[in-house]
């Protein structure tokens with residue numbers, strides 16, 4: 125069934141502010157609003173305020189609303205006046221990402237279907253999809269990224285597109301092909317470390333260890349990654365860099381602090397569940413406070429554990445299994 129789009133287009137008097145340039149789209153860029161407003165409210169706010177920030181569609185759990193015509197550019201990618209994201213891509217905002225929960229999940233599900241529909245209409249494949257982060261490094265779509273689900277979302281769009289009879293995704297190279305061809309990989313634009321790992325049949329932790337990558341969100345285009353071999357000496361890290369403590373850790377008064385907590389925080393950060401993304405050292409401070417508990421909680425809910433924010437044997441085992 126075709127998803128209907130409600131048009132609440134910006135008035136043409138606002139074009140010079142919101143969408144000054146004609147556009148022939150070449151990509152679709154996915155965002156999370158980092159807000160808890162409905163699509164109708166997001167679009168009415170966007171079209172009515174005096175900021176230049178703009179995007180084409182907002183999607184919530186019930187509907188898709190369009191604010192900018194598709195033949196005009198919108199300012200949503202943070203890559204500058206002539207940036208490809210801003211000048212050549214259709215911006216899709218997924219609502220309710222701030223608090224998440226059922227409403228957000230429904231919004232994301234509708235967005236997946238809608239983006240597949242946009243691809244189908246254009247005869248495009250999933251290779252046309254970008255995340256905001258690809259254009260300027262901004263941590264957006266924040267919820268999808270912090271939950272480590274970008275590949276999953278892309279795969280869901282691909283599956284939906286296939287269901288609609290659209291372009292099939294090219295088959296990823298097989299392990300043997302890539303492993304024998306020099307066992308390195310050159311980072312291309314739009315690549316994510318998790319995808320490279322998946323495509324090449326190595327774990328992300330291994331890739332990080334082999335190449336001394338501390339923050340998987342910052343790999344450079346053109347960087348040559350080792351896929352096999354022993355750990356890079358420049359990283360100086362031992363294989364056991366993700367040691368995890370036994371026992372139970374939770375928010376106490378005063379806060380529990382120390383190396384054990386730091387180990388938990390470091391392991392969570394390696395899996396993208398940062399105690400405090402963007403803060404100094406991503407919030408890895410050795411204190412088991414509310415932010416660490418929240419990271420544990422997000423991790424637990426993602427892996428089917430009781431989401432109580434308390435680190436114990438089950439959480440430990442799950443983290444260990446993922447970092448092996």
Ligand SMILES: [Zn+2]
Nearest residue numbers: 155156256264
């Ligand atoms: Zn964004």
